[in-house]
Amino acid sequence: MKIALLGYGKMGQTIERIALERGHEIVLKKDESNTYDGISNADVAIDFSIPAVAVENISSGFYANVPVVSGTTGWLDRYDEMVALCQEKNGAFISSSNFSLGVNLFFGLNEYLAKMMSKFDSYKVEMEEIHHTQKLDAPSGTAISLAKGVIENSDYKSWTLDEAKENQIHIEAIRTENVPGTHTVTYNSTVDTIEIKHTAHNRDGFALGAVIAAEWIVGKHGVFTMKDVLNLK
Structure with missing residues (x-):
C-alpha cells in the first residue's frame, strides 16, 4: 500500500x-x-x-x-x-x-457505563485529560468524544472547561511534559467514586x-x- x-x-x-x-x-x-x-x-x-x-x-x-x-x-x-x-x-x-485500538474500546466502555449510571442521579460525572505541552487544542478531541458518549446516553446536555452548571460535564485539561495522553471519567457521589481510565504509554x-x-x-x-x-x- x-x-x-x-x-x-x-x-x-x-x-x-x-x-x-x-x-x-x-x-x-x-x-x-x-x-x-x-x-x-x-x-x-x-x-x-x-x-x-x-x-x-x-x-x-x-x-x-x-x-x-x-x-x-x-x-x-x-x-x-x-x-x-x-x-x-x-x-x-x-x-x-x-x-488507538485501546481508546476505541474505552469509548465503548464509557458509553456502556454512562447508560448504566444514568439511572442513578446521586452520581455526578466529570472528566480529566492530560497531554504533552505541544498539544494545541484543549480539551482534547478524545475528551470531547468521551463527553459526547456520556451526553448521548444520559441526561447531560453539554461539556465545559469552566465550573459545571446543571446537566454539564466539567472537563479538566492539563498540559505537562512527555505525556502521550491520559483520560479519566469519574462518577462521584457522597459515599463512593467509580472511575474508568485510559493511559497511553507512547504514540x-x-x-x-x-x-x-x-x-x-x-x-x-x-x-x-x-x-x-x-x-x-
Missing part, C-alpha cells in the same frame, strides 16, 4: 515507522516545506497535522481521488464541509479523535490504529468511523 503522510511531525514519523514495518511504502511526506506533488500516486492519505492545515490536507486527498484517514483534532467545526466534499467526490473518509498505539484504518479503507467509498474499522457497532 502506498501512503501519503499529510503532516510529518512526531506522529507522522511514528506512522511512517509502523507502516514500513507492515510492508507499506511512503510516497509523500507533506510538511510546511513542500507541496502535495505525488499525492495522486498514493492509495491512501493519513493526516496527522495541525488544525490550521487539516482542512486543506483532507481536501487535497479528495480532489486527488485518494481515501483520507485523519487524526487531527481542533478543526471539527468544518467536519460537515469535509463530509460533503467527500460525498461530492465519491471519496472515502475516516476522521477520529483517537485511532505507537495511535499510529498503529491509523495504519490499520488506512489498510481497511482502501477500495471503499463513504464516510466511516473506527467502529466500522473494528466492527464494534
